[in-house]
Amino acid sequence: AQSVTQLDSQVPVFEEAPVELRCNYSSSVSVYLFWYVQYPNQGLQLLLKYLSGSTLVKGINGFEAEFNKSQTSFHLRKPSVHISDTAEYFCAVTRTDSWGKLQFGAGTQVVVTP
Amino acid sequence: SQTIHQWPATLVQPVGSPLSLECTVEGTSNPNLYWYRQAAGRGLQLLFYSVGIGQISSEVPQNLSASRPQDRQFILSSKKLLLSDSGFYLCANQPGQTPNSPLHFGNGTRLTVT
Numbered sequence: 617a618q619s620v621t622q623l624d625s626q627v628p629v630f631e632e633a634p635v636e637l638r639c640n641y642s643s644s645v646s647v648y649l650f651w652y653v654q655y656p657n658q659g660l661q662l663l664l665k666y667l668s669g670s671t672l673v674k675g676i677n678g679f680e681a682e683f684n685k686s687q688t689s690f691h692l693r694k695p696s697v698h699i700s701d702t703a704e705y706f707c708a709v710t711r712t713d714s715w716g717k718l719q720f721g722a723g724t725q726v727v728v729t730p
Numbered sequence: 731s732q733t734i735h736q737w738p739a740t741l742v743q744p745v746g747s748p749l750s751l752e753c754t755v756e757g758t759s760n761p762n763l764y765w766y767r768q769a770a771g772r773g774l775q776l777l778f779y780s781v782g783i784g785q786i787s788s789e790v791p792q793n794l795s796a797s798r799p800q801d802r803q804f805i806l807s808s809k810k811l812l813l814s815d816s817g818f819y820l821c822a823n824q825p826g827q828t829p830n831s832p833l834h835f836g837n838g839t840r841l842t843v844t
Contacts, residue, residue, distance in 0.1 A: 620773075650832060652835075657837075657838070657840070659734075659820055659837045659838050660820070660833075661835070662833075662834075706773060706774065712830070717789070718833060719776075721773050723773050
């Protein structure tokens with residue numbers, strides 16, 4: 617079985633500062649990795665995904681993530697955040713041989729203040 | 731483009747009452763459909779998934795059931811709600827039907843059991 621650990625439940629950050637959200641996973645098989653964002657009272661939107669190839673993945677809204685197989689990590693970063701980036705962020709993993717059954721982390725709440 | 735409709739958006743129900751949450755998908759055929767639950771302060775838990783009409787797989791034993799009476803309709807039900815059924819219920823569709831296809835989420839139903 618796969619599992620996902622998001623190491624920070626809440627990350628406060630000032631506007632225009634960088635932010636990094638940490639995600640570690642465990643799996644005995646190959647996986648695909650995703651980051652989703654959830655704004656208040658809404659569903660989740662895909663930020664980016666890692667399937668294969670380059671370990672640095674760029675997503676929407678200026679976010680990027682780096683896959684590190686040796687450390688089983690998939691940390692999300694943004695060099696300069698905006699107030700509108702205040703949201704909850706979820707890391708998720710799925711086996712490459714089993715569609716759709718995403719395993720989500722507990723989420724990281726990002727609060728951006730002026 | 732594909733759209734996922736969920737209703738109602740919010741629901742307050744007493745303990746012991748029945749439940750029916752509906753999800754419909756537009757703009758695709760034969761989708762893989764999922765029900766997730768998000769409890770306060772926790773990540774998303776996969777409840778049910780369906781690969782076709784009448785085909786339901788349950789991920790965790792619980793007080794809930796799911797049905798898929800039509801290709802693009804997915805219903806979550808309960809005969810008698812428990813307090814622990816409170817949460818944010820999200821329906822998702824996997825358009826590509828392959829392991830690397832991201833999920834698309836509806837805007838969710840917030841259920842409060844009193």
